[in-house]
Amino acid sequence: MEVRNLEPKALWNHFADLNAVPRPSKKEERVIAFMMDFGKSLGFETIQDPIGNVIIKKPATPGMENRQTIVMQSHLDMVHQKNSDTIFDFDSQGIEMLVDSDWVRAKGTTLGADNGIGVAAIMAVLKSTDIAHPAIEALFTIDEETGMTGALQVDAANISGTILLNLDTEDDDELSIGCAGGIDTNTKMPIAYENLPANFSCFEIRLRGLLGGHSGMDIHLGRGNANKWMNRLLRHTSAAVDLKLCSLDGGSLRNAIPRESTAIVAVSENDKLTFHEAVNEIIAQIKAEYHSIEKDANWSVSESSGSDKVVKDSDFERIINAIYAVHNGVYRMSPAIEGLVEASSSLAKVTVGDGVFTTQSLQRSSVESSKEDVANTIRAAFESVGAEVVQGGEYPGWEPNADSAILKVMANLYREKFHAEPNIKACHAGLECGILGKHFPGMDMISFGPNIRGAHSPDECVQVSSVQKFWDYLLEVLTQIPMK
Known part of the structure; x- marks a missing residue:
């Protein structure tokens, strides 16, 4: 089966489009242009801040105007690694993907599911005409993998949202509320x-x-x-x-x-x-x-x-x-x-x-x-x-907030939807939330995502059924964002 035929097709097709664009850290010019063209093609306000982050703003759907504005955030760059016997030019080639049972992998290279699945999910929500959601500020940062430059130098004047959904966690039962600095x-x-x-x-x-x-x-x-x-x-x-x-x-x-x-x-x-x-x-x-x-x-x-x-x-x-x-x-x-x-x-x-x-x-x-x-x-x-x-x-790291309002909403929804307890935890990775929290004091933040294994290595893969679970959960979360 081809990746583009997987469900949800909107997400996987955006992921395939994204993976056709070379996007190594510190060389994101092509993927920045790709994302700017995407936002403008939808007719939404699309901004490139001075460091290169892309912000796309989509108004709330009817009936959701009184909900808090959310920031949906993922990073555009990916780790470029390949096996020693793999012939591949990351600067000129798109990632070669294959479906392996319930997993999507790349042929001898990193896949870019970290954080391409998050980017693709946001793109699918932005382009949708039938998904209910509050006002969205989609924040696509650059250079997360080699210094978090985009998050460090984000232009805070472009962001007004009060809740941040970071889509960069790699276990679908996990709600991350803290991370390490480095x-x-x-x-x-x-x-x-x-x-x-x-x-x-x-x-x-x-x-x-x-x-x-x-x-x-x-x-x-x-x-x-x-x-x-x-x-x-x-x-x-x-x-x-x-x-x-x-x-x-x-x-x-x-x-x-x-x-x-x-x-x-x-x-x-x-x-x-x-x-x-x-x-x-x-x-x-x-x-x-x-x-x-x-x-x-x-x-x-x-x-x-x-x-x-x-x-x-x-x-x-x-x-x-x-x-x-x-x-x-x-x-x-x-x-x-x-x-x-x-x-x-x-x-x-x-x-x-x-x-x-x-x-x-x-x-x-x-x-x-x-x-x-x-x-x-x-x-x-x-x-x-x-x-x-x-x-x-x-x-900096991201200090956990056990009293987070969005955490309570998402934890309750997880219990109702999956009849299980979510794994609420801090992680030892360097999520951008710690840095963004310094720019946006008081912003309520949480991170989640599908099952990704072997990130930063040629063994990287993402689970198809987990992406479906993550997508369904994300759509429910969007309908339950608290009122202003």
């Missing part, structure tokens, strides 16, 4: 090289097939971090033989758990057998530890043309020590909300090449003081080996 930590350290010793051969060590995933939503699942795994292998092997490092490249995106890493190393001809034994030994240990989680982890070691230069031994040692020292994973669980990760850090990217050792990591916390604490922990690990540390891109 800060990026980027490091850089110059490294020295020396000539490749005589009688040394180069090898390429490749790690592929880890689960990866969202470094906020999936950080508590104990998945492997390719950068940490590769570093562990390098340290173990360098204790067995005189190992030299030529280059290192692991991870890709700051907000994704790294799935892949490649190292080029050099070893003496006389140590080849010991080298392979040490590599096989540590790989077996790691696989044994993660056998129930990382079932598709794949290591390979092959001879390489390598390089005529290797990293100086003292710098190689500093690199290994820094990566070993840096915290990765859950830093603290919330003592106030059961099961919520309060603070975490993910070592997203590591590179060694062109005379420099660089890393990118992202720290998250729902508590500002512990966000600072975990960020300082990461800073200390790299400064201790002499690396330059730059921290930025900071954004």
Whole structure:
């Protein structure tokens, strides 16, 4: 079955139209133009604010004029990741989608359901002629995935709504009322090289097939971090033989758990057998530890043309020590909300090449003081080996409001409609609500959405039946918005 034939057709067709438009973070010019054309084609007031967010305003349907104006909000950009063996140009190609039973996936790339399904749902409501709703201000933000620039710099003068419906949650039984804030930590350290010793051969060590995933939503699942795994292998092997490092490249995106890493190393001809034994030994240990989680982890070691230069031994040692020292994973669980990760850090990217050792990591916390604490922990690990540390891109968390009026409306409706309790919770992802709440003090906010799995990875998929559930629920919510 084609995606466009799925129900509800209005939503899926808008999703297909959206996915035909390349929309990487920080390169949203085409999708901004797409959304501006969409709003204008409907005859509605359509605004592009100075940073690039798009606002489309639709009047209330008859009989709904006395309800509060709502802001329906989703972000236009998507994470661009692909499998190493997938040939795909995100800058020029539309996402290639396929229907797999009850799920929609992409062919070897991220799907863009995060947050394209939310965008498509809003578009379907805007274009509809038979859906009852109050006045709507549709807010489509940019650059959510790489800094939340759109939310940070939104022009508040264009928004008058008092209730915000954020459609960026990834479990259809969940009503999110809080989220984590974040800060990026980027490091850089110059490294020295020396000539490749005589009688040394180069090898390429490749790690592929880890689960990866969202470094906020999936950080508590104990998945492997390719950068940490590769570093562990390098340290173990360098204790067995005189190992030299030529280059290192692991991870890709700051907000994704790294799935892949490649190292080029050099070893003496006389140590080849010991080298392979040490590599096989540590790989077996790691696989044994993660056998129930990382079932598709794949290591390979092959001879390489390598390089005529290797990293100086003292710098190689500093690199290994820094990566070993840096915290990765859950830093603290919330003592106030059961099961919520309060603070975490993910070592997203590591590179060694062109005379420099660089890393990118992202720290998250729902508590500002512990966000600072975990960020300082990461800073200390790299400064201790002499690396330059730059921290930025900071954004606030969203403090839960258990007395939210829209929460009470939506929780009661969920119980009535699905005969079950909604999962009311805060999440460890960086939703834009925390930032938007600073721009719009007093705005009542909530986030919800359909089941999306594997966000920020090529395994990303969205459940068809869950989208139908989400859509029906959304339409009911629109009829029950409180009076002004």
